[in-house]
Amino acid sequence: MELAFDISQDELPIFLAEVDEHLQTLDEILVQLEQAEERPELLQSAFRAAHTLKGMAGIIGHHRMTDLTHALETAFDSVRKGMLRITTPLIDLCLDAVDGLRLLRDEVVTGQVCDVDVERLVEEFEQMNGKTREATSREGPLAHAAESAASSGNGSLSIEVAIDPASVASAARAFQVMMALQEVGEILEMSPTLDQIETAAPVQVFRARVACRVEPAEVARRVAQISEVFDIKINGQAAGNDGQKPSTAREARPDPGTGGRGNGQRNTAEMTVRTSVERLDKLMNLVGELITDRNHLYQLRAYFEQEKRGNGAADRLAETVTHLGRITDQLQEEVMSIRMLPVGSVFHKFPRMVRDMAQKTGKQIDLVIHGEDTELDRSMLEEINDPLIHLVRNSVDHGIEMPEERIAAGKPPRGTITLTARHEQGRIVLTVSDDGRGIDPDKLRKAAVQRGLLSAEEVAALSEEQAIDLIFMPGFSTAEKVTDISGRGVGMDIVHTNIQHVNGSIQ
Template identity: 40%
Template sequence: MGLQLDASPEELKLFLEEAEEHLQLLEEDLVRLENEGDNQELLQEIFRSAHTLKGSSATLGHQKMAHLTHAMENVFDKFRKQQLTVNIEIMNVLFEALDNLKILKNEIETMEESGIDLEGILQRLSAMASGEGVQAAASKKEVPQQQPVLQLDWQDQKMAAELAQQKRGQFWQVNVFFAENSDMLPVRALITLMTLREKGDIIKSEPTAEEIEQEQAKTTLRAIVLSSCGAEEISKALQELPDIINVKVEPFELAKQEEQAPQEQKAAKKIEGNKNRATLSKASRTVRIDVELLDNLMNLVGELVIDRTRLAQIITEIEAKYDVNDLTEDLNRTSVHIGRVTTMLQEEIMKARMIPVESLFNKFPRMMRDLSQKAGKEFDFIMEGQETELDRSIIEEIGDPLIHLLRNAVDHAIEPPEEREKLGKPRKGVVKLIARHEENHIVILVQDDGRGIDPNKIKESAVRKGIISDEAAKRLNDEEAINLIFASGLSTATKVSDISGRGVGMDVVRTNLEKVNGSIEIDTRVGVGTVFKIKLPLTLAIIRALMVKVDERVYAIPLTSVLETIRVEKEQIRIVNKHEAIVVRGQVLPLLYLRELYNHGSAEEEKAKIFVVVVNVGGKQVGLVVDYLIGEQEVVIKSLGRYIGDVQGIAGATILGDGRVALIMDVPSLMKKVMQIS
């Protein structure tokens, strides 16, 4: 069934953005609260988030979300007043309530009701909040026969007079009385105001909507309303609302009000103007920008980078062909200036696309808390470097790999508390998630002090599952054996777990990282722990690459994969396992000829020396044989997927300074090709 809300698309979009922020903040703070139950500053932050979410959802007309956040707010209030102590049972209920809030938020995104039943969770939250003997039974209040007349100031009078000229209707003073023990008084008051707005125009209310949102609701609400409805109709609409014990609707006369003095009017306008300027100044510091707009700007900057390179090429050609020193000098100056401005623009756009990894990391503490309880493990989860910034598109791609690695750390790396004590380790383990800069890359570490990875068990599992032969397993060193965990279907788990299995999904981890030109390395010691090191580029749009040539065709090799370039004699090439290779510093380096891979045909002339580009992915190295080395260059990646489909060994294309197209190599898929050949 469709969800009906009284809000425009813009209001819904704004609400969803704010709700996502508050829900994420609540999740982060609840995890902290479990360990810092007496942190009053933290409790105030949690209370504010819940209160804001409650008020905005009530204004939007989503009553389920308003009721649930208010019930949570009551529990937080008990924490603040130290009438309730944080414990694991209460926290589990609060986390369940938070999960329900996410479902309700999704209702607003899809505009479809989920059918979720909140009765059980609301009863448990109410029971916790009333643990100090708060009575839930309703009590009636004696309503005075005469109510004081609500006073209007000069501005209210003016607004009322203007409305009276524009619309037909009667001015009414509406007095609403709520049950004293209503545990949702602010929500009831806001709903009452919303109902009154449906019946007419509210000139003034006590308390105001802003005061109600700030928890200043009272058991009596008074309002002046201009309405074409009669007193009985207004009264009936309000009495249908919950927790209202009485309603009085009486005629209201504007003539009884006193005008505000002109001096007071000017002073009020000045104060209001100052408030508006202050609010505008504060709001103008930041703006929300659609990600698609940033993508378009990055594409345009990419075109500028291409033109900058082209301009430099043209100047070089003019200098070589013509003797026009003055002209080329002016062109050079202009070219340098355009290059500098383009570089600055490129850097600024890239900064706009960069967001702290905190936005991703902050989703993990809750997950790790739940996994700890599910697996019966005890560990401290430590995050460092959350301020490290990374391109938004890369952050979106690395979420799943990190989830796999963290789940594996809990399920198979960290030992049960009793086992750790027998091994002489602290009862509580440690799982770390660390982000930091290294040169022109971002490095993310997933580290644990658990069992470590036993290469012998990896070999046994790989042989048992038919991934490699027994003879091949015996030839593997420890590092090569450990890297087998990235083979599809490999697992060393002794029993099936619904959390994870080390090896289950690890091939997906590496595949997803390779999509964003990332790599992963493993450093492990049996009985000590494991570190997974993920290396990522700062951005995917513009990269630095080593330009090489085969025949007359130019290729770009991303520098993230390049270790070194060497030139070797043809006599140094050996045949290893029916494949050409060379020995570099005592290590066998298999060779891959780009000429053969991309069907260039045989070379016109045999050269005594060949150029080899040594690349590395996942700890494995290969030498790419090329005809010439051109040098390093910034290239703009253009996807070819929708034109020619996926081609093994090609990640995309770029436009060179002379207008030619150069293919950008996909080194990981080339490595797979070498492994298949060998």
């Protein structure tokens, strides 16, 4: 069966990018919630991400995605209200739902139904909440808001938000404004209504009357973080970004907290223009051609300086070429900086991965991340993704011991894997370390002989450092059996090859 959704080709890239961001946020938060106390700010960020996803799915008519995000949102709300406790089974179910949402997200691209049992997942959430499935009214939230506001006695604010007329997803922006207002108070009335927003009709102005629990400045700050929003007015007075029309921008990503990340803190998200990698590559190629022409002009300048010394026109040409050279250098630096991304965009995937692998192996593992703001070229980040995955998997499978083995060795039962990125002498150094058993050179020598990679005489002649380098040989593995984590003898060879491909080294 072929699926159809109410979304244009212009809107699709924005939808996919924002869904990916919110799903990644949920991955990070869920792992942190399992490791920490029930921190209100984490629960709020998780609820907001699920709520936003539900609205985005509803706007394009993706009903299965709406049902699953509603169940996820309800679970977070139950935890916030103390009706549900955070347990490993609950986290497992939430992560299963996030994985399911990723597949449902792909339905928007392929138009084909994916193999996700949404009904089963929703029923499992309902069982955890201790209630049967109930039909929810779309006007329910607003009716509840009015009742709550009436009992609170808070004064109301009249809020008017203009949305960029050039936006290709103005209905989604209106929904995000509504969601932001629900977080700071109770919406008494609004225009357009939720039903009207869900038709995906363009929205230029969103108006609401809200009984707020926070100061007007905080309301304006929350709304101003939403992409393509400008000219915020509260009770008729300009607020927020003072009517400044922004570029098409990326929504400031909710901060899922810094638990399990060492001492590094994520910088406040900047408003940035969305663009494709292909456009950046084309721009880089054009800059390259400009640099080539500039160098030709340098040669002409040298010729005229020698042959036409003292000529006024030649002097002006030399000055112009020099100025052009400076501008070209600056342009090249700016384009290069645009291609830079923080390594955190890769590192943030690992907490979920380590958590899942630890459960499979029966180990207890903490992941600590340092230097997540260190920047690398986008293409280089893509190249190092697979090597980092293999290194982390090896730390889980071969480095960190089972809890009873660690206790017998005088270590705490929980092992620690540390990911670090730093600048060092003009290069970027990425380190994957763990507090496990380490690498045994004698075990490596024995494995090389058993696999027929080297003879007994050859391994005996190896130094300790050379023996450790055996792990990079194709087909080498010390695993006694093949698992879905390691043991096939290809991981570290791939690591070595990929790192060399980006002119790097590994030791």
